[in-house]
Amino acid sequence: MGWYNKRLAKSLWVFHISGSPCNNCDIEILDLLTPRYDVERLGIKLVGSIRHADVLLVTGIFNQKIAPKIKKIYEQAPKPIFVVAVGTCVSSGCCFKESYNRVEKREEVIPIDMYIPGCPPKPESMIEAVVKLVGVLNG
């Protein structure tokens, strides 16, 4: 995989899905594309289809209605795909822990490779996470 990963790390294409967040993380992800942070200079591009993606960004607590759809999207993705969880919601449930509509273990819906904590995480920390991912891929 080493040869493949090195090519992959040059230009990561990301796809973003939101599983019941407060949509703040989603706005911050979009913010990364705009002139202030502009991650396209690092070869990162937000794409319109999961079939083109190398990295899947997920946000939110995954409510029970949306969880099967997230699973379906993950299954449609070409492998290998790296799942990055953005925000505290995915890692701990944030303030929605007591919700009746929450999936208990989000790792059972899709395997998650990396967590970015923060409510919402700052764009800088998201960039750092991506850089770390690139570092891992480069070996």
Place this chain on the structure above:
Amino acid sequence: MKANKIPIGPFHPLLEEAEYFELTVDGETVVDIDMEIGWMHRGHEYISEMKTFTQSIYLVERICGICSTSHPIACVHAIEDIDNIEIPVRARYIRTLVGELERIHSHLLWLGLAGHFIGYDTLWMWAWKYREPVLEMFEIISGNRNHYGMMRVGGVAQDLDSAKVVELYKHLDMIEKKMVMISKAAKDDPVLKSRLKGVGVLSHEDAIAYCTVGPTSRASGVPGDVRLDEPTDAYDLVDFNRIVLQNGDVYDKLVVRVLETFESIKIVRQCLDKLTTVTGPVLNNVKEISPGEGIGRYEAPRGEVFHYIRSDGTNRPIRHKVRAPSYVNIPSFKASCKGIPIADALITLASVDPCYCCTERSLKIIDKNHDPCSFDLLKASREKTERIRREINAD
């Protein structure tokens, strides 16, 4: 005539939240629209009954990332309405300052996305670039870009010292200069005008029948604005205008938002002026909430946010009802989407600034013979813009 059904969603290729629409089309024309929601349902009202009053302010902050100070303001208004709690003058100015800054950043966000949907990405990049200084102002005020945690029952959590106010002035001057530039570019652009004028009209009668709020209704000539109808906080101490337009199309909704941004900048400037002179505490200590019920509301960027809190004298609410503005604006698609071409459906769906902002989805049309043919809504929308641009240039 056979009518085809077009499902949009629930997961769409790009950007924001999940939503499911079913358009019934007849050829190129939309005949009917049906919506299915619940993909984002987290049960706030249920969780809030387990939290104390102070905790529930933080909870309602996380209802929506863009209106993340409108919900707390409405929530503290509801709690203050139970006991008629007065808040200090300086706290009133700080509340209004934060609320109006949020309106600027939300309207800029919408302006950018509207440009993105019709294939005018320059506007998107511009608007979002000049949205950044607003977020920086939030960082100066509260320490965080989003989710500020500023509201408390009886005042605000943090004071602003005078060194910060000086910094805020600089940012505000810059934003105002850039807003003038963007608004000229957006309002006078011939492509934008011919693309949005007369599209997705929500008539005055429909706006009243569907009980719509905010810029959606104000673009249709319904003058409701909570800031002026029931002035709370510092809104009766500052000077600003009510923006009402009559046509009800997407272009008018754009103009309402642009003009409101200028009003907000005016309010923020007045608040900053007052903060340099008005001194005093920013938080009244509230020990307990007596039994009773209270209604709190606030004009969020998208319209009226409504909170109802019923207390039984303990430290938790026994009922906390939240009604966000998009909840009443979204059903009005049934009126505004009828009879428009599919290429215009996308911008019409985006025009009320729904809380699942980015209504970008690809569609699949399945006709009666079940021959699937792919159809991209965003592409159709952008192609129409391109066509209009060519026509205008040819003239």
Place this chain on the structure above:
Amino acid sequence: MAEVEQFIRDMGAKIHAKIEKKRRLYFNVSNDDIQEIAEYLFKKMGCRLSTATAMEMYHGIEILYHFSLDKTGQYFCPRVVIKDKKNPKVNSIASIIEGAVWIEREMFDLWGIEFIGHPRMEELLTINHPGTVKHPLRFKEAA
């Protein structure tokens, strides 16, 4: 407040247990009168239906409608109390106010209150839900 006095004069016989506060008027109405009250407030006075709140109390299920008169900032809040907790039924106001369709569907979804005469009585938020969420905001022992 001239509007409030006018409203109380016209509808006085149908209003019970009135609570007046600054810019707020809470009162009880019976299930048979709610449509008439809603029509008066919406059509004649030009109020906007802000929303409606359902809540479960020990003496029954309450539905509190919030009508906002935008000109003055006045709120009219008629309250309907349903004693029958097992099988709650209320007259729908969706035929009078188009904007009430979603609000009543949500109450049917989360509390199981049935609205008589509603054009489309089905779940709003948990429609097509794969799990077992059913009327989540009701007391658990009552469900």
